[in-house]
Amino acid sequence: MDFVTSSAQTELRKTPLNALHRKLGAKMVNFGGWDMPVEYPSSGGLMAEHKAVRGGVGMFDVSHMGDIRIHTGKTAGGALAAVQHLSMNDASKLAIGQAQYSAMLYPQGTFVDDVIVHRLGEDDFLLVINAGTREKDIQWVRQNTAGFDCVVEDLSDAYTQIAIQGPRAVDVLQKLTDANLAPIRNYWFTHGTVCGLPNRLIARTGYTGEDGFEIYVPSEVAASEAVWNSVIEAGREFGIVPCGLGARNTLRLEAKMALYGHEIGDSINVWESGLDRYCKMEKGDFIGRLALANASAAPLKRTLVGIETVERGIARDGYRVFDPAGEEIGVVTSGSPSPTLSRNIALAYVPPDFAAIGTPLCVEVRSQRIKAQVVPTPFYKRAKKPAPQAAGSA
Amino acid sequence: MGYPANFRYTKEHEWVNVEGSVATIGITDYAQSELGDVVFVELPKVGAKLETGKSFGNVESVKAVSEIYAPASGEVSEANPELSNKPELLNSDPHGAGWLVKVKLANAAELASLMDGAAYEAYIAQKGKEASA
Numbered sequence: 001m002d003f004v005t006s007s008a009q010t011e012l013r014k015t016p017l018n019a020l021h022r023k024l025g026a027k028m029v030n031f032g033g034w035d036m037p038v039e040y041p042s043s044g045g046l047m048a049e050h051k052a053v054r055g056g057v058g059m060f061d062v063s064h065m066g067d068i069r070i071h072t073g074k075t076a077g078g079a080l081a082a083v084q085h086l087s088m089n090d091a092s093k094l095a096i097g098q099a100q101y102s103a104m105l106y107p108q109g110t111f112v113d114d115v116i117v118h119r120l121g122e123d124d125f126l127l128v129i130n131a132g133t134r135e136k137d138i139q140w141v142r143q144n145t146a147g148f149d150c151v152v153e154d155l156s157d158a159y160t161q162i163a164i165q166g167p168r169a170v171d172v173l174q175k176l177t178d179a180n181l182a183p184i185r186n187y188w189f190t191h192g193t194v195c196g197l198p199n200r201l202i203a204r205t206g207y208t209g210e211d212g213f214e215i216y217v218p219s220e221v222a223a224s225e226a227v228w229n230s231v232i233e234a235g236r237e238f239g240i241v242p243c244g245l246g247a248r249n250t251l252r253l254e255a256k257m258a259l260y261g262h263e264i265g266d267s268i269n270v271w272e273s274g275l276d277r278y279c280k281m282e283k284g285d286f287i288g289r290l291a292l293a294n295a296s297a298a299p300l301k302r303t304l305v306g307i308e309t310v311e312r313g314i315a316r317d318g319y320r321v322f323d324p325a326g327e328e329i330g331v332v333t334s335g336s337p338s339p340t341l342s343r344n345i346a347l348a349y350v351p352p353d354f355a356a357i358g359t360p361l362c363v364e365v366r367s368q369r370i371k372a373q374v375v376p377t378p379f380y381k382r383a384k385k386p387a388p389q390a391a392g393s394a
Numbered sequence: 395m396g397y398p399a400n401f402r403y404t405k406e407h408e409w410v411n412v413e414g415s416v417a418t419i420g421i422t423d424y425a426q427s428e429l430g431d432v433v434f435v436e437l438p439k440v441g442a443k444l445e446t447g448k449s450f451g452n453v454e455s456v457k458a459v460s461e462i463y464a465p466a467s468g469e470v471s472e473a474n475p476e477l478s479n480k481p482e483l484l485n486s487d488p489h490g491a492g493w494l495v496k497v498k499l500a501n502a503a504e505l506a507s508l509m510d511g512a513a514y515e516a517y518i519a520q521k522g523k524e525a526s527a
Binding site for chain 2: 002027038039041045046047246249250312313314316336337339366
């Protein structure tokens with residue numbers, strides 16, 4: 001047998017919580033050059049972690065994510081102009097304290113990375129980027145903001161980022177902060193004291209398809225471990241468990257959230273990825289806009305669909321997709337058994353002619369072609385709760 | 395979980411237990427714990443020929459597919475019928491009810507090069523040390 005878990009390699013990068021993960025007995029893997037927990041046998045493993053997040057609460061070390069702050073240079077407005085130039089969503093629509101899903105594009109309309117843009121102040125933004133693309137992203141941002149009157153700061157190593165996710169996340173975190181969490185809406189954030197640390201960023205964001213928060217604390221090891229342990233302690237009554245990248249992946253896949261290098265990348269454009277609603281063509285020029293405008297005139301060559309295997313077998317990343325006649329038509333970008341649905345789900349790029357719900361397809365699983373069909377996405381959507389009051393009214 | 399002394403073990407974490415002319419093959423407790431939740435097992439059909447060191451099937455956990463390598467050559471006389479509906483037997487009872495195939499060995503002498511229980515335990519203890527180094 002061969003396993004995905006890796007032994008410790010000195011060249012891998014480590015988050016401030018690395019020693020703690022190892023002490024907890026986590027299975028570690030190399031994820032984009034980072035030594036990260038994939039699952040915690042002490043939590044019951046991937047399935048148990050996944051179910052804890054769907055039904056209660058789980059916590060993740062996501063400190064490997066990068067953070068870039070872009071703020072005012074000599075005159076106000078330069079940072080906003082830079083962010084608008086760099087990203088496809090419309091950052092001018094953000095209120096202070098609000099965040100948005102967006103992406104940085106190459107001139108050809110394909111993805112440098114997807115990002116969450118937080119508006120910290122009138123002309124002050126925090127971009128949260130992927131771990132595996134950190135250096136590339138930072139270089140890209142510096143290069144493409146050179147002509148703008150703004151200051152770019154790489155804060156990636158300044159924060160330990162912990163995601164607390166699940167329907168009980170709000171109850172856990174509320175025990176640890178003076179900030180009133182109830183009025184914070186999805187994709188909004190505030191600052192507050194967390195575990196005694198003043199002025200911490202608390203964002204109602206995540207990558208699980210569940211309600212939850214991401215908190216940013218200083219990257220000093222002792223402080224980071226103290227926060228982690230406080231969250232565990234506060235979450236005990238709600239059954240909190242530490243969760244690894246394995247559950248993070250199955251959770252985001254069920255919610256059809258894109259993963260860089262899989263659903264999005266430097267050879268996939270925005271229209272193909274189906275992320276149109278985060279791309280604001282009318283906001284003015286931005287990198288990639290012209291190519292996308294031209295591309296929208298031509299018919300799409302491929303589009304991202306959800307599929308489910310009908311016969312026994314699991315469609316995994318990179319497996320080839322065929323039409324029922326045996327013609328190769330596409331490829332699986334992510335696939336896994338779904339712990340919530342107990343079905344084998346996957347995302348795949350196929351020509352638009354094969355994108356209708358119910359379309360029969362085949363996936364090549366090792367040497368066999370097994371039957372699959374197109375299904376609606378997201379595979380999982382959390383039940384709607386009554387919307388909380390607006391942030392300003394608290 | 396202990397490693398039965400009378401089994402023989404490969405460096406790739408398969409075990410083989412010879413009773414008379416039949417050898418039963420499975421994966422070790424260490425292997426199942428590394429894999430995590432097993433959700434799918436793909437086994438050869440009765441009559442299939444196994445060749446030492448070659449892949450003869452797959453075990454899938456939620457996160458990955460792992461190949462199973464034959465600890466010895468021989469012909470498959472039985473594949474565990476329980477595993478198609480209960481793949482989790484590999485996690486709960488890897489040295490017992492989670493067995494994979496029974497094989498008529500081509501050359502029983504091949505097994506002499508494999509580890510016994512004590513040697514295998516020492517082998518995985520060493521791997522554990524490397525992992526936490």
